[in-house]
Amino acid sequence: xxxxxxxxxxxxxxxxxxxxxxxxxxxxxxxxxxxxxxxxxxxxxxxxxxxxxxxxxxxxxxxxxxxxxxxxxxxxxxxxxxxxxxxxxxxxxxxxxxxxxxxxxxxxxxxxxxxxxxxxxxxxxxxxxxxxxxxxxxxxxxxxxxxxxxxxxxxxxxxxxxxxxxxxxxxxxxxxxxxxxxxxxxxxxxxxxxxxxxxxxxxxxxxxxxxxxxxxxxxxxxxxxxxxxxxxxxxxxxxxxxxxxxxxxxxxxxxxxxxxxxxxxxxxxxxxxxxxxxxxxxxxxxxxxxxxxxxxxxxxxxxxxxxxxxxxxxxxxxxxxxxxxxxxxxxxxxxxxxxxxxxxxxxxxxxxxxxxxxxxxxxxxxxxxxxxxxxxxxxxxxxxxxxxxxxxxxxxxxxxxxxxxxxxxxxxxxxxxxxxxxxxxxxxxxxxxxxxxxxxxxxxxxxxxxxxxxxxxxxxxxxxxxxxxxxxxxxxxxxxxxxxxxxxxxxxxxxxxxxxxxxxxxxxxxxxxxxxxxxxxxxxxxxxxxxxxxxxxxxxxxxxxxxxxxxxxxxxxxxxxxxxxxxxxxxxxxxxxxxxxxxxxxxxxxxxxxxxxxxxxxxxxxxxxxxxxxxxxxxxxxxxxxxxxxxxxxxxxxxxxxxxxxxxxxxxxxxxxxxxxxxxxxxxxxxxxxxxxxxxxxxxxxxxxxxxxxxxxxxxxxxxxxxxxxxxxxxxxxxxxxxxxxxxxxxxxxxxxxxxxxxxxxxxxxxxxxxxxxxxxxxxxxxxxxxxxxxxxxxxxxxxxxxxxxxxxxxxxxxxxxxxxxxxxxxxxxxxxxxxxxxxxxxxxxxxxxxxxxxxxxxxxxxxxxxxxxxxxxxxxxxxxxxx
Numbered sequence: 001x002x003x004x005x006x007x008x009x010x011x012x013x014x015x016x017x018x019x020x021x022x023x024x025x026x027x028x029x030x031x032x033x034x035x036x037x038x039x040x041x042x043x044x045x046x047x048x049x050x051x052x053x054x055x056x057x058x059x060x061x062x063x064x065x066x067x068x069x070x071x072x073x074x075x076x077x078x079x080x081x082x083x084x085x086x087x088x089x090x091x092x093x094x095x096x097x098x099x100x101x102x103x104x105x106x107x108x109x110x111x112x113x114x115x116x117x118x119x120x121x122x123x124x125x126x127x128x129x130x131x132x133x134x135x136x137x138x139x140x141x142x143x144x145x146x147x148x149x150x151x152x153x154x155x156x157x158x159x160x161x162x163x164x165x166x167x168x169x170x171x172x173x174x175x176x177x178x179x180x181x182x183x184x185x186x187x188x189x190x191x192x193x194x195x196x197x198x199x200x201x202x203x204x205x206x207x208x209x210x211x212x213x214x215x216x217x218x219x220x221x222x223x224x225x226x227x228x229x230x231x232x233x234x235x236x237x238x239x240x241x242x243x244x245x246x247x248x249x250x251x252x253x254x255x256x257x258x259x260x261x262x263x264x265x266x267x268x269x270x271x272x273x274x275x276x277x278x279x280x281x282x283x284x285x286x287x288x289x290x291x292x293x294x295x296x297x298x299x300x301x302x303x304x305x306x307x308x309x310x311x312x313x314x315x316x317x318x319x320x321x322x323x324x325x326x327x328x329x330x331x332x333x334x335x336x337x338x339x340x341x342x343x344x345x346x347x348x349x350x351x352x353x354x355x356x357x358x359x360x361x362x363x364x365x366x367x368x369x370x371x372x373x374x375x376x377x378x379x380x381x382x383x384x385x386x387x388x389x390x391x392x393x394x395x396x397x398x399x400x401x402x403x404x405x406x407x408x409x410x411x412x413x414x415x416x417x418x419x420x421x422x423x424x425x426x427x428x429x430x431x432x433x434x435x436x437x438x439x440x441x442x443x444x445x446x447x448x449x450x451x452x453x454x455x456x457x458x459x460x461x462x463x464x465x466x467x468x469x470x471x472x473x474x475x476x477x478x479x480x481x482x483x484x485x486x487x488x489x490x491x492x493x494x495x496x497x498x499x500x501x502x503x504x505x506x507x508x509x510x511x512x513x514x515x516x517x518x519x520x521x522x523x524x525x526x527x528x529x530x531x532x533x534x535x536x537x538x539x540x541x542x543x544x545x546x547x548x549x550x551x552x553x554x555x556x557x558x559x560x561x562x563x564x565x566x567x568x569x570x571x572x573x574x575x576x577x578x579x580x581x582x583x584x585x586x587x588x589x590x591x592x593x594x595x596x597x598x599x600x601x602x603x604x605x606x607x608x609x610x611x612x613x614x615x616x617x618x619x620x621x622x623x624x625x626x627x628x629x630x631x632x633x634x635x636x637x638x639x640x641x642x643x644x645x646x647x648x649x650x651x652x653x654x655x656x657x658x659x660x661x662x663x664x665x666x667x668x669x670x671x672x673x674x675x676x677x678x679x680x681x682x683x684x685x686x687x688x689x690x691x692x693x694x695x696x697x698x699x700x701x702x703x704x705x706x707x708x709x710x711x712x713x714x715x716x717x718x719x720x721x722x723x724x725x726x727x728x729x730x731x732x733x734x735x736x737x738x739x740x741x742x743x744x745x746x747x748x749x750x751x752x753x754x755x756x757x758x759x760x761x762x763x764x765x766x767x768x769x770x771x772x773x774x775x776x777x778x779x780x781x782x783x784x785x786x787x788x789x790x791x792x793x794x795x796x797x798x799x800x801x802x803x804x805x806x807x808x809x810x811x812x813x814x815x816x817x818x819x820x821x822x823x824x825x826x827x828x829x830x831x832x833x834x835x836x837x838x839x840x841x842x843x844x845x846x847x848x849x850x851x852x853x854x855x856x857x858x859x860x861x862x863x864x865x866x867x868x
Contacts, residue, residue, distance in 0.1 A: 010755065029106040029179040034243045051122060052743060055129060058221045062133050062625035065217040066140050074213065076143045080495045083145055085276035087348035090138040092153030094131040094168035098262040099171040103126035103183035110179035111236055119232045120355055126225040147497060149483050149490045150347040158346040160479050162463040163339065166408045169262040169578055177455025185253040186262045188233025193263040193303060197294035203269055209279035210412050225740035233805045241310045248447055255315045256441050259433040262322040262405035270332035270817050280360040289326050296323060318433060319537030325413060333372050334412035338401060341392045344472055344509050346491035347481050352380035355848060383494045385508035397573035399536065402517045403462045406434035415537050468516035474516060482506065526623040531580040534616030549606035555703040560792050563759035568797055578791055580620055591795035595754040595837055599659040599695060600633040605666060618653065629835055631657040631695060636678040637666045643685055650689040657693030658686065663709030671709025675717040689723045693834055699731020699756050712740050719747040726834060728785060731756040735773060741778035752779060755787030761801045769807050785831050799827065821845055
């Protein structure tokens with residue numbers, strides 16, 4: 001174009017000014033932000049001179065590379081694993097790009113600055129260009145890749161797929177609600193400035209390592225435009241900061257935008273990079289390492305933190321939490337497992353991780369194999385049809401997750417899930433921040449002021465809800481994820497296309513009914529919901545704070561495995577979390593149990609949510625009235641705060657008893673004694689609160705707890721001093737049985753619980769005969785209580801063996817045979833007496849079980865060192 005024609009064109013275009021003189025423009029896209037009118041500048045001439053020729057050259061290079069890829073036979077070299085994940089990725093990415101283009105008129109309408117208008121107009125052209133070359137890339141893959149199925153349906157599949165719902169809510173966030181919130185803070189200030197580094201730089205690097213040099217060509221071309229977009233966003237941000245009224249909105253929007261971008265982009269790109277690659281060089285960066293470099297250092301430290309000089313509060317806590325989720329909580333690995341679980345309703349194939357993958361993951365993420373390796377081995381074992389169901393319907397220790405209402409990524413870090421009733425329905429959220437976004441930020445009023453232009457999260461947001469109650473085969477068929485033969489699924493849990501017998505068909509998945517966790521949650525009673533949530537949050541290994549949590553549960557499992565009959569031994573995953581349904585079945589259906597005493601064990605130094613699940617336990621009590629009694633726990637090392645909590649717990653839980661773990665760790669303390677001053681304060685408080693039954697763990701050492709902390713000698717002192725209390729020594733002091741018997745025979749308020757002792761009835765019956773013989777001789781039949789220590793052992797086999805048990809004849813010269821009446825007392829009547837549980841008349845004995853009328857010891861005195 002000549003200089004003269006350029007000048008004429010520019011003059012003609014300026015007649016179509018951003019502020020026309022022939023009409024009063026209407027505001028179409030609202031914002032709650034306030035902007036002063038900015039001075040008018042016009043860089044349009046420079047744009048026309050340089051922008052369009054530059055973009056034309058970049059397009060020529062992109063399409064030239066596409067031609068070169070075909071001529072160079074790239075598709076015989078590229079890794080199948082990588083291109084399969086591109087079916088998902090390239091179905092998603094054009095939508096955020098075109099949404100970004102649509103967002104530019106919103107920003108233009110909201111910001112009164114012609115100079116920025118021109119920059120935004122060019123950005124709109126960029127975004128259209130980006131989506132176009134990405135769609136062409138996808139078409140090229142479809143035409144040349146060995147398995148085009150999936151590429152040929154990406155736009156349709158993106159609209160109806162469970163992963164597409166995540167991408168849609170992400171892209172729709174650019175164009176809905178407040179114009180500045182969506183088009184500038186969410187899109188430009190966060191998505192483009194922070195996350196395009198991993199998207200358009202790190203991911204192309206991974207593509208090249210997998211034999212795909214087309215994606216790097218396309219995406220580097222895209223990234224070369226992002227600096228202009230970043231400049232646009234920063235300019236509008238500074239304009240907004242000029243008005244103090246915008247500050248609360250900016251701080252709100254930065255929190256929302258950062259967190260939603262992290263939830264979605266890290267889930268997607270992290271999975272594509274970590275699980276779509278075959279490049280397992282040890283010096284290759286993990287996604288966590290990329291994230292630290294590209295997002296934490298380059299964006300957070302170089303871009304966000306400097307904004308504090310303008311008085312803006314930066315969401316430091318959310319940045320650190322995002323980093324923690326990626327490095328410590330396994331966020332990306334959980335997402336990959338979720339996608340693989342859903343393979344029948346995928347339009348891409350996911351192969352199992354191999355030993356080489358395992359080695360790399362363990363190198364980059366120590367502990368990965370113990371948490372995820374066994375599941376991927378199960379995925380590989382269940383890869384072919386005919387012998388099993390799809391993995392989502394097999395028992396592999398994985399519960400299909402709840403969706404986050406806000407970001408739409410499932411609540412995969414289970415201990416962080418939030419469940420609240422919002423807008424008259426129960427909703428699940430992956431985090432407190434996503435809950436805040438829905439329930440606080442996107443509401444009719446924010447910080448006392450109405451934000452009329454803010455959006456709302458409404459509608460049928462959960463893919464699972466749309467398909468609740470359907471047969472899996474019908475879902476796949478309705479979605480259209482079937483190959484040309486009309487029966488073979490597009491999605492497969494392997495990459496083997498050569499043998500048709502290895503490919504899953506509609507018939508192979510038929511008969512499996514899909515259920516929406518959200519629908520089921522809203523159908524539950526309050527008690528059922530509480531129990532379900534507690535079970536979901538527990539998270540098995542994710543509940544373990546440290547190595548000691550694993551040591552503890554492993555030690556328990558060894559007791560279970562080594563002392564149980566072979567036919568009742570559980571697998572390890574079931575043992576670490578068995579859930580409320582199994583609990584009820586094992587006790588009340590199979591286990592002969594009429595009433596159970598529930599004992600709490602917290603171990604807060606070892607477990608995030610406690611070893612025992614308090615909320616779930618209370619929900620079970622509410623669900624089973626008259627069949628369960630709950631005993632909570634306390635730790636006197638919490639001192640005054642713990643005393644106040646004990647009072648609240650006693651009132652809320654209607655406590656009749658407590659379970660004490662004197663060997664439990666607390667900070668630097670590795671146990672306490674019952675006769676210590678603060679412990680005495682708590683025992684005295686129990687008397688005031690009417691809590692009479694003090695169950696104390698005094699038994700075998702459990703790794704990593706200390707042996708001496710289980711010693712029974714401290715029971716002697718407090719039993720003498722507090723005769724209003726009844727001390728049930730669980731595990732009868734083993735291996736200090738003799739010490740316990742000498743104490744219990746003198747102290748009328750000391751009882752023995754048979755938990756841990758009773759399973760020896762199977763592995764060492766003569767040893768058990770000695771234990772029960774000594775107890776009956778020393779403390780008598782009225783002070784011995786049955787205990788299964790469920791779920792260390794299930795009650796059914798223990799009860800059956802105890803009912804049939806008798807002291808061996810050659811030992812009866814020293815120990816008297818056990819009578820039926822003694823067994824009745826031990827199996828339940830003694831506990832019923834301690835807890836005032838009604839016993840049917842036909843089951844009562846002529847002489848009541850238990851001991852009553854205990855008095856306060858005359859010699860009991862309060863030590864001088866007891867805190868006042």
